[in-house]
Amino acid sequence: MPNPGIPAVRRQQIIEAAYPAIADGATIREVAAQHGIHFRTLQTWLYALGDDYAEFRSRVIDAQLIHAIGELDDAASAMANAATEDVPRARAVVDARDRQLRSAQWLAERRDRRYASKQEVSVTHRLDLADALAEADRRAGLLVDNTVIEGSCSQDTDSSDESDASDGI
Numbered sequence: 451m452p453n454p455g456i457p458a459v460r461r462q463q464i465i466e467a468a469y470p471a472i473a474d475g476a477t478i479r480e481v482a483a484q485h486g487i488h489f490r491t492l493q494t495w496l497y498a499l500g501d502d503y504a505e506f507r508s509r510v511i512d513a514q515l516i517h518a519i520g521e522l523d524d525a526a527s528a529m530a531n532a533a534t535e536d537v538p539r540a541r542a543v544v545d546a547r548d549r550q551l552r553s554a555q556w557l558a559e560r561r562d563r564r565y566a567s568k569q570e571v572s573v574t575h576r577l578d579l580a581d582a583l584a585e586a587d588r589r590a591g592l593l594v595d596n597t598v599i600e601g602s603c604s605q606d607t608d609s610s611d612e613s614d615a616s617d618g619i
Contacts, residue, residue: 456487465495473510511562518554522547 456464468481478496482489496503525547529540558565 456491461495464492465499468492468496469506472506473513475514508562508564511558511565514554515551515558518547518551522551 464481464485464487467485468478471481471484472478478493479489482492485492522544525540525544529537529544532540555565559567
């Protein structure tokens, strides 16, 4: 959806500049601010690209996760090699990297369905048809019995012939 205030050439330049900036870790808000446009405008332009942007976005999310995992591995290696007096500091670095990884995972789960939690519900129900039919017959018999009992109590035999004739039955 073109923005009437921004020429098509400028729009294309902004979109082309957004790809490497986002790949380097910039947010859509930051890129939009650099170009003097509202972030929703840039977001709309990018989403309008369809599958191209979706594929790019997936690659960026993959790269962010790989980077976060690498940072955590590096911190864990540094902690393993740390001198005794440096262990608390190294542990703090590992904890920080772990939080970064968890943050990247959380974002990936919400931004890319490949990383979303997969839930499957399976319902198994067995029904014995003979028992179900017997229960249905039993209930139908109760219903008929109740109807007959209720009907016989409420009708007067002398006036029923007259009411049937007047109802057109």
